[in-house]
Amino acid sequence: MWYYEKKLQYPVKVSECNPRLAKYLIEQYGGADGELSAALRYLNQRYTIPDKVVGLLNDIGTEEFAHLEMIATMIYKLTKDATPEQLVEAGLGPHFVNHDHALYYQNAAGSPWTATYIQAKGDPIADLYEDIAAEEKARATYQWIIDISDDPWINDSLKFLREREIVHSQRFHEAVEILKEERDRKKVF
Amino acid sequence: MTQQKQMPDSYYQLLEQIQAVDFVLVELTLYLDTHPDDLDAIKQFNQAAYESRQLKNTFEKQFGPLMQFGQSFSNYPWDWKEAPWPWQV
Numbered sequence: 001m002w003y004y005e006k007k008l009q010y011p012v013k014v015s016e017c018n019p020r021l022a023k024y025l026i027e028q029y030g031g032a033d034g035e036l037s038a039a040l041r042y043l044n045q046r047y048t049i050p051d052k053v054v055g056l057l058n059d060i061g062t063e064e065f066a067h068l069e070m071i072a073t074m075i076y077k078l079t080k081d082a083t084p085e086q087l088v089e090a091g092l093g094p095h096f097v098n099h100d101h102a103l104y105y106q107n108a109a110g111s112p113w114t115a116t117y118i119q120a121k122g123d124p125i126a127d128l129y130e131d132i133a134a135e136e137k138a139r140a141t142y143q144w145i146i147d148i149s150d151d152p153w154i155n156d157s158l159k160f161l162r163e164r165e166i167v168h169s170q171r172f173h174e175a176v177e178i179l180k181e182e183r184d185r186k187k188v189f
Numbered sequence: 190m191t192q193q194k195q196m197p198d199s200y201y202q203l204l205e206q207i208q209a210v211d212f213v214l215v216e217l218t219l220y221l222d223t224h225p226d227d228l229d230a231i232k233q234f235n236q237a238a239y240e241s242r243q244l245k246n247t248f249e250k251q252f253g254p255l256m257q258f259g260q261s262f263s264n265y266p267w268d269w270k271e272a273p274w275p276w277q278v
Contacts, residue, residue: 003256005255008276009211009212009215011201012276055222056219056223059215059219059222060219069276073275076276077193171219
């Protein structure tokens, strides 16, 4: 089971109401390479991955939910004081008429989250390579958002998240090596 | 709709200390998942786990429980459900 802790993994502050930046950040909330996809992908792959790397998938999947909460906090804080006119101006008119100020699992272009974003192949190498690719794509997305954001507080939190993608990718690379070693050891007998 | 809560400075300072030591614990957990024989890392992990518990005890006495389902003790009346939630501060 999981326990909730009443704190963010890393502080999230915003400089000012900025619904346009929130619109871009939704990509990391309900987009293909976003935090929801990441959490669900790893936690779902756990069941059929070899025991040696279950712990890693479990723990990275759990950390992704903390990242999802950070992204949600950014979007919430950037939009909570926006008027309908400001939302329309930021391109969030279609969002407003369907969801008001509520968050929704969709990408920056408004497509709802879908399980087709994630794969579970049952083949450990295939799954781990997908996970590595997902981390690298998320890292790139964070970089593109940082490049077009001028909010120094948001950028500080986004840089933290970008670095976490790098660490996760490195850990997944190590998991691949652990499985290769185990495979080669079995061949000896 | 909820209001943004302005908490005292000590809330943010203590919270940031907890976030810092808990980050060490997240990072060491993932590292140890792929390096389970690193004794120095395990010693660091146990030391950080101890520091985290101490900091959280101090925080919870002032600002209420951080966790529930029995992972934190309760005050009277039940204050787990009280704001602020993490996105409100």
